[in-house]
Amino acid sequence: MFALEEQVEEKRSPWGLVAVMATLALIGVAAWKYVNWQLLASLDFSVVWDYRLALAKGLMVTLYLTAIAGLCGLTAGTVLAALSQSRLALVRWVVVAYVELFRNTPILVQLIWIHFALPVFTGWNTTALQSGTIAIALQASAYFSEIVRGGIESVPKGQWEAAYALGLPARTTWGRVILPPALKSMIPALVNLTISFFKASSILSVLQVSELMTITNRISNAVYKPIELFTAAAVIYFVLGYILSQLTLRLERAAK
Amino acid sequence: MEGSRVETSSAAAETPVVISVENIRKSYGSFEVLRGISTEIREKDVTCIVGPSGGGKSTFIRTLNGLEPINEGRIRILDYTLPGWRKETEQLRRSVGMVFQSFNLFMHLTVRENITLGPTAALKVSRDEANARAERLLDRVGIGNQVDKYPGQLSGGQQQRVAIARALAMEPKIMLFDEPTSALDPEMVKEVLEVIRDLAASGMTMLVVTHEMGFAREVAHRVFFMADGVLSVDADPETFFASPKDERHAAFLSKVL
Numbered sequence: 001m002f003a004l005e006e007q008v009e010e011k012r013s014p015w016g017l018v019a020v021m022a023t024l025a026l027i028g029v030a031a032w033k034y035v036n037w038q039l040l041a042s043l044d045f046s047v048v049w050d051y052r053l054a055l056a057k058g059l060m061v062t063l064y065l066t067a068i069a070g071l072c073g074l075t076a077g078t079v080l081a082a083l084s085q086s087r088l089a090l091v092r093w094v095v096v097a098y099v100e101l102f103r104n105t106p107i108l109v110q111l112i113w114i115h116f117a118l119p120v121f122t123g124w125n126t127t128a129l130q131s132g133t134i135a136i137a138l139q140a141s142a143y144f145s146e147i148v149r150g151g152i153e154s155v156p157k158g159q160w161e162a163a164y165a166l167g168l169p170a171r172t173t174w175g176r177v178i179l180p181p182a183l184k185s186m187i188p189a190l191v192n193l194t195i196s197f198f199k200a201s202s203i204l205s206v207l208q209v210s211e212l213m214t215i216t217n218r219i220s221n222a223v224y225k226p227i228e229l230f231t232a233a234a235v236i237y238f239v240l241g242y243i244l245s246q247l248t249l250r251l252e253r254a255a256k
Numbered sequence: 257m258e259g260s261r262v263e264t265s266s267a268a269a270e271t272p273v274v275i276s277v278e279n280i281r282k283s284y285g286s287f288e289v290l291r292g293i294s295t296e297i298r299e300k301d302v303t304c305i306v307g308p309s310g311g312g313k314s315t316f317i318r319t320l321n322g323l324e325p326i327n328e329g330r331i332r333i334l335d336y337t338l339p340g341w342r343k344e345t346e347q348l349r350r351s352v353g354m355v356f357q358s359f360n361l362f363m364h365l366t367v368r369e370n371i372t373l374g375p376t377a378a379l380k381v382s383r384d385e386a387n388a389r390a391e392r393l394l395d396r397v398g399i400g401n402q403v404d405k406y407p408g409q410l411s412g413g414q415q416q417r418v419a420i421a422r423a424l425a426m427e428p429k430i431m432l433f434d435e436p437t438s439a440l441d442p443e444m445v446k447e448v449l450e451v452i453r454d455l456a457a458s459g460m461t462m463l464v465v466t467h468e469m470g471f472a473r474e475v476a477h478r479v480f481f482m483a484d485g486v487l488s489v490d491a492d493p494e495t496f497f498a499s500p501k502d503e504r505h506a507a508f509l510s511k512v513l
Contacts, residue, residue, distance in 0.1 A: 156360075161360060165321060167426070169346070172377035176365070
């Protein structure tokens with residue numbers, strides 16, 4: 001505590017201020033000398049406004065995929081986490097294999113498997129959006145299950161014992177005793193993961209799933225304004241991600 | 257081997273046997289915590305289990321409702337047998353209440369929900385009836401005004417009384433207490449012992465692992481001494497505290513009395 005306060009004091013010393021000024025001056029000189037101001041001035045962000053409807057549609061698909069990741073991830077992930085506590089070694093083994101497979105292979109490869117390999121084996125053709133939805137749900141369930149498992153393990157052993165000692169049915173033990181406090185302790189991790197999927201859904205652009213990144217790319221190719229469009233996309237991802245993480249902080253504080 | 261079978265000294269020898277423990281053994285890895293324990297408990301017996309820490313007292317009482325699986329031997333409780341099928345163990349636990357050292361209340365549920373959860377979910381008792389039970393029991397343990405609070409808002413002594421009410425709400429035939437006052441501040445021990453004493457007086461069959469020698473002497477019909485995984489003394493309190501059976505027993509008494 002004291003050490004921290006001393007550090008704060010140090011930062012307020014005149015030397016700190018001088019250092020900051022010097023750094024800023026250096027950056028200013030470098031900017032003046034190296035930045036291509038002509039090019040910078042030629043950037044035309046009005047194109048973003050022109051294509052606002054297309055971008056909004058792309059954002060909707062991205063949000064849909066995020067919702068799929070969050071909802072499927074949480075439900076299937078909870079089921080997987082519960083199964084990972086099973087008494088049957090075979091069940092535990094299958095869950096571990098599933099989780100490790102989807103966590104430790106690139107999502108790009110998973111997309112290819114689902115979109116191109118699955119129809120070969122099953123004769124079941126999927127659209128790009130369907131493949132993307134399946135891939136993101138499968139991967140999310142694997143990642144979420146790890147968080148839920150951690151949450152379940154954070155519930156004190158005494159809670160299990162009290163539930164057992166009362167002879168509660170398994171359904172009640174899970175639904176009323178273990179999961180509520182477990183989920184509460186997981187909120188930050190769950191939201192962080194959802195935000196990761198919000199950004200990671202951009203990988204589905206390789207299948208031309210019409211989410212934000214695909215749309216951005218298409219417009220960019222059409223009007224040849226990549227810097228403006230991709231910067232705009234980054235701003236959209238950042239703003240929504242930031243709002244979501246701030247909301248979680250609020251939620252977390254309210255839960256306490 | 258008949259491990260540590262000793263003469264029973266039941267206060268009410270004519271009542272039926274409700275717990276029969278037959279030469280149970282339990283190990284953690286190579287360490288044997290319970291080394292062949294046999295005994296019988298009769299209905300309305302109040303039995304206190306005392307002995308040095310690490311002697312197997314808690315493990316023993318936790319085997320009686322299947323919280324600690326046993327490696328060898330057999331336990332019969334009421335109409336149930338351990339080891340047994342999961343469903344049977346679940347049934348057994350609904351008839352055998354347990355109170356833990358650290359209360360183990362469900363911290364995210366109110367006092368009322370803590371008490372009604374078991375009866376409604378496990379016994380299919382109606383919500384109204386469960387609520388009535390909760391209120392009656394909380395009155396009985398002296399905290400009728402705390403029904404809508406969360407456990408975190410109560411003192412340790414109050415929490416332990418809620419835990420007792422939660423166990424009693426299942427209308428158990430037998431109550432197990434695993435060091436019910438060991439985690440309490442000294443000034444709260446009395447209020448909890450008071451509740452347990454009343455329960456004993458009401459004729460409940462009880463086993464109590466405890467370090468409260470005064471309580472054991474006053475309330476118990478039988479006192480067990482457990483050390484090194486063996487139940488070596490089973491006597492009425494007067495005999496137990498006055499005439500030690502062996503050196504280990506004498507050494508223990510000299511420390512606690």
